[in-house]
Amino acid sequence: MADQRYNLFTEEHDALRASVADFVAREIRPFVDGWEKERDFPRSLYERCGELGLFGLKYEEEYGGSGPDLIADAVVTEELTLCGAGGVSAGLGAHKDLGSYYVYRLGSDEQRKRWLVPSIRGELISALGVSEPGAGSDVASLKTKAVRDGDSYVLNGQKAFITNGSKADYVVVAARTGGEGYPGISLIVVDKDTPGFRTSRMRTVGWWTSHTGELFFDDCRVPAENLLGEEGKGFVYIMQNFQWERIVMALAAVAAAEKTLEMGIEYGKNREAFGRPIAKFQVWRHKFADLETEIHAARCLTYHALRKIVAGEDALREVSMAKWLSTELDWRVADDVLQIHGGYGYMMEFPIQRAWRDSRLGPIGGGTTEIMKEIISKTYGL
């Protein structure tokens, strides 16, 4: 982390950063290689994060939080990202910033007490189920149905690619309660043990420790009181919440890119060819300078967008820019750093292979690069 506060962070944020970094160094990083082999990380890590208050920074004390402080929450995101395994930070992040955050933003007091409070403690794990096998970018075309029947909704359909999907205790599900298109979508919380709800785990290129799940709903009957917010407003809620999801992805990508670049410089200093460290060749020195400059630029844009969100301003364009720029950059940095590793870069023993696989998700998840550019260019009035 560059030694600057960017007119964003206070001394308290710096202290929080140091304590989360210490937690990551002692209780996560030493174990991630083993967890990668197991393709999983323990549920107790959510509880430990809960104990340390890391899930509560966006929330008031009445729910067990210590905020609301979105900037403090961003600090947690950045530091958890540095644990060395994208799957761990993604699993914790999807809980912190997606499933449970939807409950806070849209839920009644009763719903918050039921799902959010134990989520802040890390006792319940959450997920957000929007994407389907046939509808990802085009959210408005999703097909999962929720038909009202007395005091229940009966869900039928399928979701795909859901982070924490096969691990979560509850999922905030986007389902069609009305007609075609975006006005027919609602958000409904489905508890894991609900009859007619089952999950399976998907195999992924990266993010090995996170559970990327498929969700299946077969006549799954959910109490109508599990509806979040108003019926038919789900699409609007998803679009609003995408702003937070995307800024979080940008923050994580910048933090990861910086760490990956450090890894590349270190490797280049220690590996010799033609009688000198590889990093001393001008082409690599300049490559590092290019990448560091771009990381700094992406960080400034990301913090600018975060500042606008915190101020309650419209940050649609800046968030979309920060999301695509930072995630594409993270992937490019990982690819260049893999290249400086030569043949070792292609071996599973070196951490760069994981950074390379994990960073590939950034330009896809949470709205692809192409969709970000659609959003930005739609504001030109063309």
Ligand SMILES: Cc1cc2nc3c(=O)[nH]c(=O)nc-3n(C[C@H](O)[C@H](O)[C@H](O)COP(=O)(O)OP(=O)(O)OC[C@H]3O[C@@H](n4cnc5c(N)ncnc54)[C@H](O)[C@@H]3O)c2cc1C
């Ligand atoms: C590991 C992982 C974790 C995920 N976690 C979650 C989660 O927790 N919850 C959740 O709901 N979803 C999740 N997703 C789903 C993710 O958000 C979608 O994969 C993503 O939005 C893209 O949708 P898609 O896969 O259907 O691709 P598609 O929409 O089929 O897109 C395919 C390609 O077409 C391009 N394309 C589409 N429309 C346009 C257009 N208008 N102009 C130009 N190009 C276009 C896309 O950019 C992309 O390159 C996750 C995905 C992965 C891989």
